[in-house]
Amino acid sequence: MAKLERKFADFNLFQVAAETRNKDLRPWVPDLINHFWHCCQIANGNEDVLPARWRGALHHVTNVHEWISGDDAIEPKCELEELEEKEDDKWLEAGSPAHEALTHVMLDTRFLHNLHHYADFRHTGELETFHEHILVNCAKRFAYTYPVYKARNYLAGLDYQIHKERPFLMNKNGEFRLHRCFSK
Ligand SMILES: [Zn+2]
Structure with a gap:
């Protein structure tokens, strides 16, 4: 929310x-x-x-x-x-x-x-998804040296890029499969 x-x-x-x-x-x-x-x-x-x-x-x-x-x-x-x-x-x-x-x-x-x-249905959802992807690979609660930080960001970028065009998961009725997410 x-x-x-x-x-x-x-x-x-x-x-x-x-x-x-x-x-x-x-x-x-x-x-x-x-x-x-x-x-x-x-x-x-x-x-x-x-x-x-x-x-x-x-x-x-x-x-x-x-x-x-x-x-x-x-x-x-x-x-x-x-x-x-x-x-x-x-x-x-x-x-x-x-x-x-x-x-x-x-x-x-x-x-x-x-x-x-x-009116053009633009919003920042995609950018936020990418940002969350970075956080998965590069959680804020750890300290990294610069090369490690950089490498983890690259990794997030690659990972995001590979998955971003994947189709949504559908259930057998052809509806989007959604599930609840819980914060850490
Ligand atoms: Zn009505």
């Missing part, structure tokens, strides 16, 4: 959801983060689609899946896969403190102002 928090430096959903009066927001945090990256992906470089789709989540969380929109960037309704969700206990009441707080975060002027940077 820490990594996501860094990416969302100007997006304080985490802090807002941490407040007791907004606790109803907590189950939505992972969904909203995923929704954010999804919006970036489908925006396909279109700077109007991204905020329009993003704002749609404000309706979705209140169990409203079609709405009136002032712009025509998207069809003002949820995408099909969202509609299939059936988690009745999660819905927020429109105008409740949690929903108000979410509105405030999602429509934050500075945040919306920076959204266009994401």
Whole structure:
């Protein structure tokens, strides 16, 4: 989670959801983060689609899946896969403190102002993966002489390069195989 928090430096959903009066927001945090990256992906470089789709989540969380929109960037309704969700206990009441707080975060002027940077779906994930690769070979808690440090970095680079184009592991249903990671 820490990594996501860094990416969302100007997006304080985490802090807002941490407040007791907004606790109803907590189950939505992972969904909203995923929704954010999804919006970036489908925006396909279109700077109007991204905020329009993003704002749609404000309706979705209140169990409203079609709405009136002032712009025509998207069809003002949820995408099909969202509609299939059936988690009745999660819905927020429109105008409740949690929903108000979410509105405030999602429509934050500075945040919306920076959204266009994401419309091309570029993020630093790949660089972070590489950095973690270096840490595996060159853990920070040990001291190295310079040649050893250098060699270990080269090794990390080679290792990364060899594995980077490998296809993702799929399960028998053709879905990505994911597993939980635990920190040391
Ligand atoms: Zn919806």
